[in-house]
Amino acid sequence: MMTKTFAAAKINLTLHVTGQRPDGYHLLDSLVMFADVGDRVRLEPADAISLEVKGPMAAGVPADASNLVWKAAALYDLPVAITLEKHLPTAGGLGGGSSDAAATLFAMVDLTGNTTMPEGTTGLGADVRVCLARQAARMRGIGEDVQPVEGVPELHAVLANPGVAMSTPEVFAALDEKQNDPMPKRIPRWRGAWSAIDWISKQRNDLQAPALKLAPVIGDVLAALSALPGARMARMSGSGATCFALFEDRGEADAAADDLADAHPDWWVTAATLR
Ligand code: ATP
Known part of the structure; x- marks a missing residue:
């Protein structure tokens, strides 16, 4: 088998x-x-x-x-x-x-x-x-x-990685302030992708600033993602260097991923649906 x-x-x-x-x-x-x-x-x-x-x-x-x-x-x-x-x-x-x-x-x-x-x-x-x-x-x-969050709408994304490997311990070590605000106590029941993205955009990735210090190219990735037509926000995932832009529509994410891949053939770029 x-x-x-x-x-x-x-x-x-x-x-x-x-x-x-x-x-x-x-x-x-x-x-x-x-x-x-x-x-x-x-x-x-x-x-x-x-x-x-x-x-x-x-x-x-x-x-x-x-x-x-x-x-x-x-x-x-x-x-x-x-x-x-x-x-x-x-x-x-x-x-x-x-x-x-x-x-x-x-x-x-x-x-x-x-x-x-x-x-x-x-x-x-x-x-x-x-x-x-x-x-x-x-x-x-x-x-x-780990608490499952129910009722989260499907989100669409473009993921981009500039080809730099990030060491998670090094990124944490480069974070000056370890004591930052948590997310709001309750994660709301969103009505659709629009409201979910609106809420997410008000939160943070505290590792983004230290990762940017270690690998300034992440700034180029975030700028390129933010400039994509239809992109509602851009942020880094985990300790980087992959960043994501969020979209309400998969078709827009697909088109934007094609554009970004053409402009940066050396980056890893893909459209994705998040669940
Ligand atoms: P995280 O978001 O959890 O920090 P990451 O995506 O940044 O993870 P991984 O791709 O999981 O990091 O790889 C981190 C290190 O783990 C690699 O440098 C590699 O040497 C080692 N490793 C062990 N198993 C695997 C695997 N199955 N795939 C990739 N790397 C692995």
Whole structure:
């Protein structure tokens, strides 16, 4: 038996850094959604665990036991041959590794029929929890507190990454003020994309300023996204360098993504629908 799972890109529509614990972990308050673009994970029972990494974004992704898909699969007794097809930029703020790990866990549930997650899943990474939710969610604490947010309208986006890999710890280290306001207590029930985008645009990504200091090209990405016809707002996701612009209409996002890709052939650019 063989099983395939989709590992959706995680977009932090907001990312408020609200504190730092004595052990160094940062406290977050983030609204996360998932895109219809992502990696693909294929698993097949085998004599021993193995990993092949392929696809347009495979370069530089470890194909050994340090890969999160390997670590996730190794939590089970069943050895599997893993094929990981990378479409998401690595170290790009889209939670690629975490989403790949979550997809592997879902695939292992499929293969083993065992629906209880093994011990050690949280040790895979702070974003694995939210990636297991696979739906719009509010993430708090150090990522362990995940509350699904119901009724969030579908949003359309252009995603753009200028090809610089960002180290998440370095971006956090470059953040001067660790204690910032959380999001409003209640996330409203939006009537449609327009009101959701309006609310989101009033929130922040506190990692955007420090990431900009480390990689000024992110400023060019944000400016280019903001200038796209139909773009309602632009912001960075996670610790960067991928940024997103939000649209009310998928057709507008598709056209804008084509324009942006033509203007910046060296950037990774795609239209996406967020859920
Ligand atoms: P986040 O938004 O959670 O900070 P990210 O998208 O910035 O994540 P990843 O793409 O998950 O970052 O990669 C971070 C590092 O993890 C990479 O530099 C890579 O060496 C390692 N890694 C381990 N497993 C994977 C994987 N499956 N895909 C990509 N990178 C992986």
